[in-house]
Amino acid sequence: MKRIAIEFSYDGTNFFGYQSQTNVRTVQGELEKALERIFKTQIRTYAAGRTDTGVHANGQVASFDCPIDRLTETDIRNAINANLPDDIYIRNVWITSEDFNPRYDAKKRIYHYFVNKSKSKDMFLRKYSWWFPYELDADRMRKGATFFVGEHDFVSFSKKGDDDAKTIRTINGLRIIEMRKDLILIRVEGLSFLRGMVRSIVANLVRVGTGLWDPLTLEEVLESKDRSRSAGLAPAHGLFLYRVLF
Amino acid sequence: MKRIAIEFSYDGTNFFGYQSQTNVRTVQGELEKALERIFKTQIRTYAAGRTDTGVHANGQVASFDCPIDRLTETDIRNAINANLPDDIYIRNVWITSEDFNPRYDAKKRIYHYFVNKSKSKDMFLRKYSWWFPYELDADRMRKGATFFVGEHDFVSFSKKGDDDAKTIRTINGLRIIEMRKDLILIRVEGLSFLRGMVRSIVANLVRVGTGLWDPLTLEEVLESKDRSRSAGLAPAHGLFLYRVLF
Numbered sequence A, B: 001m002k003r004i005a006i007e008f009s010y011d012g013t014n015f016f017g018y019q020s021q022t023n024v025r026t027v028q029g030e031l032e033k034a035l036e037r038i039f040k041t042q043i044r045t046y047a048a049g050r051t052d053t054g055v056h057a058n059g060q061v062a063s064f065d066c067p068i069d070r071l072t073e074t075d076i077r078n079a080i081n082a083n084l085p086d087d088i089y090i091r092n093v094w095i096t097s098e099d100f101n102p103r104y105d106a107k108k109r110i111y112h113y114f115v116n117k118s119k120s121k122d123m124f125l126r127k128y129s130w131w132f133p134y135e136l137d138a139d140r141m142r143k144g145a146t147f148f149v150g151e152h153d154f155v156s157f158s159k160k161g162d163d164d165a166k167t168i169r170t171i172n173g174l175r176i177i178e179m180r181k182d183l184i185l186i187r188v189e190g191l192s193f194l195r196g197m198v199r200s201i202v203a204n205l206v207r208v209g210t211g212l213w214d215p216l217t218l219e220e221v222l223e224s225k226d227r228s229r230s231a232g233l234a235p236a237h238g239l240f241l242y243r244v245l246f
Helices: A027-039 A073-083 A138-145 A197-209 A215-224 B027-039 B073-083 B138-145 B197-209 B215-224
Strands: A002-010 A056-066 A088-096 A108-116 A150-153 A168-180 A183-190 A239-245 B002-010 B056-066 B088-096 B108-116 B150-153 B168-180 B183-190 B239-245
Touching: A002 A073, A027 A056, A027 A073, A027 A088, A073 A088, A108 A197, A138 A168, A138 A183, A138 A197, A138 A215, A168 A197, A183 A197, A197 A215, A197 A239, B002 B073, B027 B056, B027 B073, B027 B088, B073 B088, B108 B197, B138 B168, B138 B183, B138 B197, B138 B215, B168 B197, B183 B197, B197 B215, B197 B239
Parallel strands: A056 A239, B056 B239
Antiparallel strands: A002 A056, A002 A088, A108 A183, A108 A239, A150 A168, A168 A183, B002 B056, B002 B088, B108 B183, B108 B239, B150 B168, B168 B183
């Protein structure tokens, strides 16, 4: 039995998040259904990150044990893609070590968040970006971003109900990139994140970008360790799990 | 009663085309439903182009007579947008002359068609481009495109069942633009087009781009006036009515 790693993308629009749940459509659920159709047996998968409802992925990674040894990586890729719905797509398949676990072996997770600040709604970005039709000063956002980089207690920037006992995380990189007129990409890199942490960081950077908050306010919110002082969460549909590095 | 012009975009994915039909969801149907909700009376709209099922628009234009005179252009824009579903969006509203008719007064229609030639499916372009994961030589396509520019009988490049008696049309511009790695934009400009004509031109250019056809073949197909010699139609979901000029 070979352990297989898959890198895949999905459009989060029509899923109730990544993780399997009974009676609702989830990414993991659809993936495991496809594997069961192919291998005629139930297959458990393990993913690098559990994205929330509405969040997309360019390069989510999962592993599973393949019950048929003679299949090549290309065979597996084609077989899964042929059995998946239109909104999940396997990009890469590789044979990995027997003890590979995407969640624990990940060295870096990169998230992308798109903010569309155009006055006019972009019909074709509406499911893949946060439409925020106001002035945003990217340089102010960059100043604010500096406070997040490094090791901090991010409890102020996590979702209520996060069951994680330890709220210290490290952000290795946080860039504000002006993609084209009116489209801003916020790129966040770190080993792991609290629930809602990227969306919270985005909402707080946007608050600074509008001019309502001084960049320094982010340092205060961070140090307060008080969730009620944060600017809340940016909408899920602007967020992409872009890449997982091992 | 003022005549109003509106410029609007829509995502064609979930419409059975532009034109009203009973019992199916169409762009015109949704637009007229919104107007009826606002003005409490049935309002007829007239559009510059009737896009087929699955075709999108960045800048479709339509006109209607507004029964309430005191409304500003902004009032009208906001009222319609508030009553439209998520996949139609009014970009601009302006008061126009009493005899304005977008269909007959249009001076130029610009269509955009996107071909994604990436080996890997792009999850986020899948509804807005033709995924054609093969080599395409943009320079060969440009050579082929020269035969379409100018006034020609385009019957070979129209949809069977087009009821247009006159099949002579003029293409003012046809450009092949490499947008970014693996994404090709085909931009077509003309006063008016036969049904399926842009999608047929795209399919034929792509046939040339693969190397299967010599660019000169397009001249032969054009001159043959024989629809059966054409390479068929590119899928609807890659096509956008980009702009209408008056």
